[in-house]
Amino acid sequence: DADVTQTPRNRITKTGKRIMLECSQTKGHDRMYWYRQDPGLGLRLIYYSFDVKDINKGEISDGYSVSRQAQAKFSLSLESAIPNQTALYFCATSDPGHGGGNIQYFGAGTRLSVL
Amino acid sequence: GENVEQHPSTLSVQEGDSAVIKCTYSDSASNYFPWYKQELGKRPQLIIDIRSNVGEKKDQRIAVTLNKTAKHFSLHITETQPEDSAVYFCADTGRGSNYKLTFGKGTLLTVNP
Numbered sequence: 001d002a003d004v005t006q007t008p009r010n011r012i013t014k015t016g017k018r019i020m021l022e023c024s025q026t027k028g029h030d031r032m033y034w035y036r037q038d039p040g041l042g043l044r045l046i047y048y049s050f051d052v053k054d055i056n057k058g059e060i061s062d063g064y065s066v067s068r069q070a071q072a073k074f075s076l077s078l079e080s081a082i083p084n085q086t087a088l089y090f091c092a093t094s095d096p097g098h099g100g101g102n103i104q105y106f107g108a109g110t111r112l113s114v115l
Numbered sequence: 116g117e118n119v120e121q122h123p124s125t126l127s128v129q130e131g132d133s134a135v136i137k138c139t140y141s142d143s144a145s146n147y148f149p150w151y152k153q154e155l156g157k158r159p160q161l162i163i164d165i166r167s168n169v170g171e172k173k174d175q176r177i178a179v180t181l182n183k184t185a186k187h188f189s190l191h192i193t194e195t196q197p198e199d200s201a202v203y204f205c206a207d208t209g210r211g212s213n214y215k216l217t218f219g220k221g222t223l224l225t226v227n228p
Binding site: 040042043044045048090102104106107108109 | 121124147149151157158159160161164204208215216217218219220221
């Protein structure tokens with residue numbers, strides 16, 4: 001969905017380096033998420049934010065931090081990258097909408113390799 | 116925490132056959148069950164969802180069924196086509212009203228021409 005933009009699309013870095021993955025959206029959604037995808041493990045939630053002042057840890061937050069700079073921007077940082085953080089990272093947004101539910105709209109993903 | 120089990124992990128069918136993917140969930144408070152499709156190299160996208168007050172929902176060749184008593188739900192694809200080949204993820208909301216999703220590990224569906 002072109003309304004959720006992730007940068008960079010690909011990144012190669014070295015062990016110990018600090019890197020930031022960025023996500024911006026034009027959908028006007030309050031809720032934003034960062035997921036990690038590994039083969040055979042599905043989509044695992046790293047952090048999520050329900051508004052600018054609300055940040056929550058997901059199931060695999062260790063080694064990661066986030067910043068919600070504005071409603072439209074949600075960044076994921078790896079303070080000191082390690083090889084097992086090599087994965088495909090997705091940002092997503094949602095708006096609970098009418099009647100509940102939580103349709104999530106994903107960015108195109110960032111493929112990160114830590115050497 | 117909430118757990119969603121998805122089976123099978125891989126599924127291969129002939130074009131025109133039906134495909135069924137099943138998921139079980141652990142939290143009886145779950146009330147929203149979406150299915151996402153991820154084509155190779157693409158992002159996941161919602162294809163169908165169902166709420167807990169409904170037992171079945173159809174959209175052309177795809178349908179989802181929900182059995183709240185047994186805590187499982189299934190995706191049915193009829194008359195499969197090669198473009199149905201993708202990874203499919205089920206998810207549920209788990210406890211609470213914040214609708215945070217927990218995803219299954221995915222099913223790689225291959226439709227052979």
